[in-house]
Amino acid sequence: MCRICGSFATRATGQELAAVSGRQRHGGPDAHGAARGPGWSLGCNRLAVTDPTGGGQPYRLPSAPGVVAVLNGEIYNHRQLRARLQALGHTFPDDCDGTVIPALYAEHGPGFVELLDGMFAIALVDLRPDEPRLLLAVDDHGMKTLYYHAAADGGVRFASELPALLAFPQVPAEHRDEALDEYLTTRTCLGQQTALRGIRTLPPGATALATRGGSLRVYRRTPHRSSRAPLGVRETLRREVRRLAQADVPVCAITSGGLDSGLVTALAAEHANETQAPPLHTFHLTYRGEWPGSEHGFARAIARRSGTVHHQVEADPAEFAELLPRTVWHLGQPNADPITLSTYALFRAVRNEGFTVALTGDGADELFAGYDRMRTALAAPPGTGWVAPYVASLAAVPSALRETLYTSDYRAFLADRGTAEQRIAGRLASAGGDRHATLSSFETFQRLPAYHLRRLDHLSMAWAVEARLPFLQPSMAGLAARLPAPLKTGKRALYEAAQGLLPAAVIRRPKQPFLLPVEAMLVRGTPLMALAQDVLTAGPHLDARLSPRGLRALFAAHLRRPTGPSAMALWALLVHELWRQELCALRPAPIRASAAPVLAGAAA
Incomplete structure (x- = not known):
């Protein structure tokens, strides 16, 4: 690596x-x-x-x-x-x-x-x-x-x-x-x-x-196909976990508390036990204090059942305003998922404990249609408009709110060129054929590499840790492609594979993404809110495509009544502006904000 x-x-x-x-x-x-x-x-x-x-x-x-x-x-x-x-x-x-x-x-x-x-x-x-x-x-x-x-x-x-x-x-x-x-x-x-x-x-x-x-x-290229004899889901994943657990340096596992990383953890721990290797170490990130959506109880249950040496990493929200600019720098370009900060802090702990390789459960949701947005789109009756709701579910900022945040010049520019939402919806609607195949292709080859894998690669390697992904090995990807749609929708095949390996409470729990509770953390009086107000009210240094009036209105509405969508919008904008600042620091000479004359003004 x-x-x-x-x-x-x-x-x-x-x-x-x-x-x-x-x-x-x-x-x-x-x-x-x-x-x-x-x-x-x-x-x-x-x-x-x-x-x-x-x-x-x-x-x-x-x-x-x-x-x-x-x-x-x-x-x-x-x-x-x-x-x-x-x-x-x-x-x-x-x-x-x-x-x-x-x-x-x-x-x-x-x-x-x-x-x-x-x-x-x-x-x-x-x-x-x-x-x-x-x-x-x-x-x-x-x-x-x-x-x-x-x-x-x-x-x-x-x-x-x-x-x-x-x-x-x-x-x-x-x-x-x-x-x-x-x-x-x-x-x-x-x-x-x-x-x-x-x-x-x-x-x-x-x-x-x-x-x-x-x-x-x-x-x-033609995708790599595994030459191994086909096996069931559990046996195929077991084989890949064992193969990837072999290294000349210490190996651990990331355990979020969910199904995917839980399966990888259980099978890696099983391998360590059968080969009489030292017990597997597992890492779970939570946040100091009481926050909604904590999964540390589920992660501990998986670790207990698997017999791992468990590390509960408690990140301090007081340091997030300091960590976020570093996280954005390592990402290289904007990524609005709040778990980027959590991922950066998690791999810091992994490295500090002496581990160089970490097994993760990434990729399972894309291969086995685990996301709510995918299940909803697949369940929509034939002839109904599934494309627009699906594309809307990808957004960091809802379409109506985006309109208020853009300057009139930028809105005119997008009206002429077409918006990203229109381009993606058009591509999906024109794909034709099997809806499952269309969604799987988009999630696996468009969104997964850019949004998910790039984030994992950059933030693990920021701390010199190699993240290995058993679910994305050729045999697993090939098996997922061959399964009947009902088995690979909602990760049904993975739930069946987990029986007897994971605690019943983990298998029964509703799906929950690994997250940073940004709605609770981005409120008046917190370090993150202070950072957002400082960065996003910088006047002439703000991106010329953003409307100062629209930003002021977003701040005012959120401070009056914080909501998930408004918190997510402020987070996304904060990350974008921090990235622009980091870019300027990388290139001290003036950086052109845009090459399009239509964006020369900054009208509200």
């Missing part, structure tokens, strides 16, 4: 590469490596997980001359791949998973990525004289993010984190006009787009190729 960066078909000085690496060193504190030559560079900050004493990056092999590579992530089938390559005459200096990459490329070319089973972002430079080229690739679910900027002159620059990419002086930090509306409509920018113009992420299951003098071409 690492942080990677580099460039191709352009010059990058050692000082520039060091600056880029420096901004993401928190994710790879164990070693730093870099290589560069005429028109290319590769860098890596390493978090040593597999073969900690080996695995120096960038990777090179005598049997693959001219091939240089860096890896962020884990290749779980590296031992099988190494055995095959050794039979072909390749030798390896260590047992690190990424060491096989140059040899795989030498044997299979760009198609080698389809042989990989894991979570990864890879950058590889082929320097052989016939046609030097760059290859970038990410895993099928986009568990490891790779940001890139492709310049008009053909130069490509990339990094694991957006602030790091901006350390290349040639990469512009320019707000994308549509991004504010996208963010407030879906809680982050979905798909390949980021909040900044010209900076994109590789989509899930993508490989990108560039040659000198040519443009970067991105294509989607």
Whole structure:
């Protein structure tokens, strides 16, 4: 697990590469490596997980001359791949998973990525004289993010984190006009787009190729399919948990108190017991004091039944106003989910207790239609308008309130270009075919990578912790796709798998997301409210697309009578403005708020 960066078909000085690496060193504190030559560079900050004493990056092999590579992530089938390559005459200096990459490329070319089973972002430079080229690739679910900027002159620059990419002086930090509306409509920018113009992420299951003098071409691979014999849900998940629990560093589990992480916890603890390993350690985050929606009782019940060493992490709300700007910086672009703050605090505790790998239950809701919005949309009778309510449920700020928060110029701009809500609704309505397949595709390949996995990756790696996701392994994803719709709706198959593994109270409890009680915390007299008032009433420094009058009205209404929607709206706006401040700090020179002349004014 690492942080990677580099460039191709352009010059990058050692000082520039060091600056880029420096901004993401928190994710790879164990070693730093870099290589560069005429028109290319590769860098890596390493978090040593597999073969900690080996695995120096960038990777090179005598049997693959001219091939240089860096890896962020884990290749779980590296031992099988190494055995095959050794039979072909390749030798390896260590047992690190990424060491096989140059040899795989030498044997299979760009198609080698389809042989990989894991979570990864890879950058590889082929320097052989016939046609030097760059290859970038990410895993099928986009568990490891790779940001890139492709310049008009053909130069490509990339990094694991957006602030790091901006350390290349040639990469512009320019707000994308549509991004504010996208963010407030879906809680982050979905798909390949980021909040900044010209900076994109590789989509899930993508490989990108560039040659000198040519443009970067991105294509989607055929999804990796597991070759293992099909099993039931519990046995498939058990196999994946056991496989991912193997590491050369300490492994723990995140236990929220819900079904998904509870299943992973129970199976990981079972594995530790059967292999006579030390007891599994589990981590649950709650908040100091009394707050609504606490799940710590359910988490303790799971830990007791599974026999784990349980850590109840009590975050102090008094420090949240201090932690939030740091959290926003690590995210790199706005994400309106309040649990970003909780996630940041949780992984801080995991690292402080000496753990480098954490198993999580992420991805189950998308594969098994666990979200209320998905169940509601699937239950809507044929011929009824399920699309509009579903899209509305994604928002950080309801449509009517968004209208009052935008300036007249920005409303006119959106009327001309179309709103994010209109674009998403149009895409879903025109998909046709099976409603379950349409929703699953959108949730899994649009929302999950951008909103959920990117958040998990950045905030775990902010503390140098590798988060592993058993539910998003090929065998689980393939099994979920094959199940009849009734079994994979509302996570029915997972509830059946949990019988006898989890306490009955956990299985019977209503679904509840891991959350920060922002409605209770964002009220008069709290540090978070003081921060919101300070940041969002900054006058001339406010985003020119937001109406000061609309903001004042939102504050007044919320202070009179706090509600969930108004608290969520203030939270989303606070995160966005903190992100703009962090962006300005990254680039001291003036940053253009927008490239569209229509936004020049700031009318209410």
